[in-house]
Amino acid sequence: DQQVKQNSPSLSVQEGRISILNCDYTNSMFDYFLWYKKYPAEGPTFLISISSIKDKNEDGRFTVFLNKSAKHLSLHIVPSQPGDSAVYFCAASARVPQTNSGYALNFGKGTSLLVTP
Amino acid sequence: DTEVTQTPKHLVMGMTNKKSLKCEQHMGHRAMYWYKQKAKKPPELMFVYSYEKLSINESVPSRFSPECPNSSLLNLHLHALQPEDSALYLCASSQEYGGGNSPLHFGNGTRLTVT
Numbered sequence: 740d741q742q743v744k745q746n747s748p749s750l751s752v753q754e755g756r757i758s759i760l761n762c763d764y765t766n767s768m769f770d771y772f773l774w775y776k777k778y779p780a781e782g783p784t785f786l787i788s789i790s791s792i793k794d795k796n797e798d799g800r801f802t803v804f805l806n807k808s809a810k811h812l813s814l815h816i817v818p819s820q821p822g823d824s825a826v827y828f829c830a831a832s833a834r835v836p837q838t839n840s841g842y843a844l845n846f847g848k849g850t851s852l853l854v855t856p
Numbered sequence: 857d858t859e860v861t862q863t864p865k866h867l868v869m870g871m872t873n874k875k876s877l878k879c880e881q882h883m884g885h886r887a888m889y890w891y892k893q894k895a896k897k898p899p900e901l902m903f904v905y906s907y908e909k910l911s912i913n914e915s916v917p918s919r920f921s922p923e924c925p926n927s928s929l930l931n932l933h934l935h936a937l938q939p940e941d942s943a944l945y946l947c948a949s950s951q952e953y954g955g956g957n958s959p960l961h962f963g964n965g966t967r968l969t970v971t
Contacts, residue, residue, distance in 0.1 A: 743898075771956020782860070782946050782962030783899065790957070828898060832956030842954065843912075846898030 742766045743831050745847035752854050758816040760850050762829030765810065769831040769845075774803060774814050777826045777849070786827075787814070819854045826851050859883050860963035862947050868969045871937060877966045879930040879947030887911075887953035888930040889960065890922060891946040899946055905930060906953035937970045944968070 744763045752758045762772070770791045775783035789796040789803045789812070796803050802815045816823055829847040860881045869875050879888065887906045891899040904912040905924040913922075919941075921933040930947055944967055948960040 773956055773959060775960075775962075780964065782862075782948070782964045783960075785959040785961065788956055788959060830956075842956075843901065844956070844960065848896070848898050 741848075742769075743829055743845045743847040745827075745829050745850050747850050748848070749851040749853070752819045752852065754821055754854055754856050755818045758814075758819045758823065758852055758854065760814040760816075760827050760829075760852065762812050762814075762847055763810060764812075764831050764845075766831070766833055766845075767810070768833045770834070771832040772803070772805060772812050773830045773832070773844075774801075775828040775830060775846075776823075777828060783828055816852075819852075821854050821856055824852055824854045860947055860949055860961050862945075862963035862966050864966060865964070866967045866969075868971060869934065869937065870971055871939070873937075874933070874935045876934065877932040877945055877947075877968075879932075879963055880928055881949040881961070882928055883949065883951075883961065884927075885949035885951050885961070886927060887950045887958070888924060889948040889950075890920075890930070890932050891948060891962075893944045893946055893965070903932075904953060911953060934968075937968075939970050942968055942970045 773788040774786040777783040787801050805812045826849045828849045863878045890902040893899045902916045903922040908924045923931040944965045946965045947963045950958040952958045
């Protein structure tokens with residue numbers, strides 16, 4: 740059962756414009772949300788995160804917005820650059836039941852972003 | 857360059873072979889992870905080690921056997937694998953095993969093909 744959903748498999752944006760990547764989730768117990776970026780033949784790289792108690796976190800060109808009532812978050816990249824072309828994974832963290840300190844990180848299926856010159 | 861180093865980068869093995877995947881990090885992280893990723897799918901958690909102790913084993917078949925010799929090293933021993941085990945195997949580490957406020961740092965993975 741997919742608890743983190745990225746419904747757009749791909750997105751194409753022109754250089755300099757804003758890229759908006761969306762993510763929906765079903766588990767209200769998630770306490771952190773993270774975005775990872777993955778280039779081909781490389782492992783995912785952590786990009787930015789947001790705690791469930793906040794609604795916005797910004798780091799340079801990257802901003803993540805969280806709408807808890809809608810169980811929706813989005814990653815904004817502005818301005819987009821060709822080097823941003825990669826697969827972006829949304830992930831959410833929740834404590835694992837029946838453990839004292841266990842956490843599970845649930846990944847979405849990813850959105851492939853292409854930034855064209 | 858990633859700070860989590862995985863070897864080998866590629867591995868082809870037969871179903872009767874025994875091989876090991878290796879992972880190393882020198883960031884002082886106390887949690888290490890093995891993930892499996894199939895094409896066009898998200899990474900799936902296999903094992904978590906926290907302070908060199910196995911914390912989570914996500915019902916992985918016994919033909920996969922993890923080992924954490926010390927806080928910097930993580931191995932995945934493979935034996936009698938099936939062709940459907942072919943995938944990208946990712947190692948990751950985090951400062952603590954504490955959820956989203958301790959982001960994962962991934963290696964570049966080992967591309968495993970089982971023939």
